[in-house]
Amino acid sequence: MHELSLCLNAVEIIEQQARKNGAQRVTGVWLEVGALACVEESALRFGFSIACRETLAQDCELHIIHKPAQAWCWTCSQAVAAERYDECPLCHCPTLHIAQNEGVQVKSIEVE
Numbered sequence: 001m002h003e004l005s006l007c008l009n010a011v012e013i014i015e016q017q018a019r020k021n022g023a024q025r026v027t028g029v030w031l032e033v034g035a036l037a038c039v040e041e042s043a044l045r046f047g048f049s050i051a052c053r054e055t056l057a058q059d060c061e062l063h064i065i066h067k068p069a070q071a072w073c074w075t076c077s078q079a080v081a082a083e084r085y086d087e088c089p090l091c092h093c094p095t096l097h098i099a100q101n102e103g104v105q106v107k108s109i110e111v112e
């Protein structure tokens with residue numbers, strides 16, 4: 001389950017940020033998930049709850065933001081926001097070049 005390792009990385013970043021801000025506790029986390037990152041939301045939530053155990057982020061609220069990948073369509077000759085690998089959202093041609101495919105990123109955190 002690669003979601004768990006993604007979550008462990010994310011929690012590490014979250015804890016670093018929280019400590020830097022002198023926080024006692026992390027109450028909310030916003031994770032940005034790339035559309036093509038092959039991440040399943042339920043697995044991500046489960047992995048996150050495990051990764052947060054015994055950290056400042058334990059029992060925090062997890063918000064998941066879906067983000068389309070940045071791609072270039074050779075048929076349209078323009079940049080598009082791709083939700084899939086094999087089809088342009090505008091012309092539905094399989095002529096996409098995925099430029100940027102982000103996995104999971106910590107967008108912001110809420111601390112107290």
Ligand SMILES: [Zn+2]
Pocket residue numbers: 073074075076077088089090091092093
């Ligand atoms: Zn296109």
